[in-house]
Amino acid sequence: MRPEMILLVALRALRRNRMRSLLTAFGIVIGVAAVITTVSIGNGARAEVEEQVTRLGQNVVLVFPGSRSLGGVSIGGGSANTLTVEDALAIHEEIPEVIAASPEVRSQRQVSYGNRNWFTRIYGQSSDYLQIRQWPMEYGRMFDEEDVLRANMVAVVGQTIVEELFEGADPIGAIIRVRGMPLEIIGVLQTKGMSLMGSVQDDIILVPYTTAFRYISGRSHAMVINTQVYSAELMPVARQKITDLLRERHGLGPGQDNDFTVQTQEEVARAATETSRVMTFLLGAIAGISLLVGGIGIMNIMLVSVTERTREIGIRIALGARNRDILRQFLVEAILLSCLGGGIGILTGIGVSYVLAFYADWPVYLSHNAIAYAFLFSAMVGIFFGFYPARKAARLDPIEALRYE
Amino acid sequence: MAVVVLEDIFKTYHLGSEVDVPALRGLSLVLEAGEFAAILGPSGSGKSTLMNVIGCLDRPGRGRYLLEGEDVAKLSRDRLAAVRNRKIGFVFQSFNLLSRTSALENVELPLMYKSDGLSLREIQRRASEALDQVGLSDRADHHPSQLSGGQQQRVAIARALVTEPTILLADEPTGNLDTRTGLEIMEIFQKLNDHGITLIMVTHEQDIGRFAKRTIVMRDGRIVRDDPVEDRLAASDEKEKLPVLVAEEESVQ
Numbered sequence: 001m002r003p004e005m006i007l008l009v010a011l012r013a014l015r016r017n018r019m020r021s022l023l024t025a026f027g028i029v030i031g032v033a034a035v036i037t038t039v040s041i042g043n044g045a046r047a048e049v050e051e052q053v054t055r056l057g058q059n060v061v062l063v064f065p066g067s068r069s070l071g072g073v074s075i076g077g078g079s080a081n082t083l084t085v086e087d088a089l090a091i092h093e094e095i096p097e098v099i100a101a102s103p104e105v106r107s108q109r110q111v112s113y114g115n116r117n118w119f120t121r122i123y124g125q126s127s128d129y130l131q132i133r134q135w136p137m138e139y140g141r142m143f144d145e146e147d148v149l150r151a152n153m154v155a156v157v158g159q160t161i162v163e164e165l166f167e168g169a170d171p172i173g174a175i176i177r178v179r180g181m182p183l184e185i186i187g188v189l190q191t192k193g194m195s196l197m198g199s200v201q202d203d204i205i206l207v208p209y210t211t212a213f214r215y216i217s218g219r220s221h222a223m224v225i226n227t228q229v230y231s232a233e234l235m236p237v238a239r240q241k242i243t244d245l246l247r248e249r250h251g252l253g254p255g256q257d258n259d260f261t262v263q264t265q266e267e268v269a270r271a272a273t274e275t276s277r278v279m280t281f282l283l284g285a286i287a288g289i290s291l292l293v294g295g296i297g298i299m300n301i302m303l304v305s306v307t308e309r310t311r312e313i314g315i316r317i318a319l320g321a322r323n324r325d326i327l328r329q330f331l332v333e334a335i336l337l338s339c340l341g342g343g344i345g346i347l348t349g350i351g352v353s354y355v356l357a358f359y360a361d362w363p364v365y366l367s368h369n370a371i372a373y374a375f376l377f378s379a380m381v382g383i384f385f386g387f388y389p390a391r392k393a394a395r396l397d398p399i400e401a402l403r404y405e
Numbered sequence: 406m407a408v409v410v411l412e413d414i415f416k417t418y419h420l421g422s423e424v425d426v427p428a429l430r431g432l433s434l435v436l437e438a439g440e441f442a443a444i445l446g447p448s449g450s451g452k453s454t455l456m457n458v459i460g461c462l463d464r465p466g467r468g469r470y471l472l473e474g475e476d477v478a479k480l481s482r483d484r485l486a487a488v489r490n491r492k493i494g495f496v497f498q499s500f501n502l503l504s505r506t507s508a509l510e511n512v513e514l515p516l517m518y519k520s521d522g523l524s525l526r527e528i529q530r531r532a533s534e535a536l537d538q539v540g541l542s543d544r545a546d547h548h549p550s551q552l553s554g555g556q557q558q559r560v561a562i563a564r565a566l567v568t569e570p571t572i573l574l575a576d577e578p579t580g581n582l583d584t585r586t587g588l589e590i591m592e593i594f595q596k597l598n599d600h601g602i603t604l605i606m607v608t609h610e611q612d613i614g615r616f617a618k619r620t621i622v623m624r625d626g627r628i629v630r631d632d633p634v635e636d637r638l639a640a641s642d643e644k645e646k647l648p649v650l651v652a653e654e655e656s657v658q
Contacts, residue, residue: 001517001518001519001520001522002522005517005522005525008517008525009517012506016503016504016505016506017505311501312503314501315501316514316518317462317486318462318489318495318501319489319495319514319515319518319564320486320487320489320490320515320518320519320568321486321490321518322482322483322486322487322518323483323486324483325518398462399462399463402462402497402501
């Protein structure tokens, strides 16, 4: 029997049961679409994370209080009060590789302007912060060392604040209130989008760290020290020097653990991408299970179909079909079904991915590999789950099959 | 020339491990080319088993079976499939057409299993020729459910003929048909036989046997009578004698 005849025979058999063929393939459609969509979403998330990491700034070294393990989940940092403003100043002054250092103190506060108010994050930073983060101003100016020194009540705000408190109008010179105290807006930041952790970075107010410590946060210690090193090659050296300096300043003897953690931008990135990679894998695995269930569905229908088509098989054998012709026909039917399902599934997956990208504003990156693997896997599902019913069909006794009612 | 030579054929069916049912007990039979034989006998006489053996659907337990001089009793299942495809055409009582499949595609079916691999174009050409032979070329794209019983059986005959087999095996070909349609089928059979096809037909209707050239009566797995038909009937004449009823024609549809 010529191969194209087997294909034709299988196609005609599927056409005879159009509805059943479509429903059988539907299980695979869902499985493949789920795999492609989840992997697209996962890849989108990862690409977004990577982009965020590059936006984190250039040659950034972060110092967190307390110790934390590499690849840990809480990028937010420890809560121990071990880092002081003086630590930050010392790092800046004593380590030549460090261009800039900014002690960071965060607080969440209600701010108001006129009759409008907004709940936002207020960051105390040094005047170097924007340089470290590679974050340009939209207009106005950043507070300078003078403002920091005097703990002036000045603020630089993100785009979200401009939208929420000023409805997009120029806020320079306006006085907003935090805990009843006035803050004068002197600058507006360019929009920056989502952060690594998914928060809107533009929903922010920057004030001199001295102002934050004294009037706003109620804290006395830095939550992070952001530092910038001259070049990427100097990162390991800088990292070591920061560690040595802080150990010395904190009076830690040999054998004592660090009471802080130094992380490079790269390490933060690695932890974040690792997290999204694991998420993608998990989502993909769950979707893979639905593909498997679709395969079992094909086997189920094929088995029912073999019983129901017993007489047809008997006729074919009587007309001269060999056992292997019957086996091949049923196998090809199963493969066609799963490939049909795979094809529709790919289109559905791509469609759903784009719909998500469009409506949910989620970054979606279609993975050619995922599409290829999903299709290959669905074809294998067809062969694997089609084989048993096909063999059962091929082994039928023609005389009994012809007599089957 | 002998087309079918059966020598001392035994066939026993084993039901479970204890019960043995002897279906053929030392049967011998020679059929010459161009014969039209009717095998008669009550149910359980072994005539279906004999058909299955002649049709290469089943192998005899003991004995020799020469089909056109080739010993097919010991052939593998695959070789038997090829023999069925090349040399034998089947016509069944219940037509056994594939449902939801056009008449033409039904007739194409055996050609698709041909070992020498025809092109689809050639398959379609031969299938429409065969349909033409049974007078159904205008119903080529009808599904079995859109055809009358007689038409379905004619499609089945076209399917059996399309491979140009040596013998045509018919198992109760008129069993599901009314008298007039049955006569039409017999008319086709007689015409085919006149053109040289060897026909073997199993039936339990004595009357139908009279359209054949030879009747073989079986009982308990053996042949008890084997006579040439003296007063052979022509199906076309018998059809003439039937009262012409329009209603009858339509009841078939």
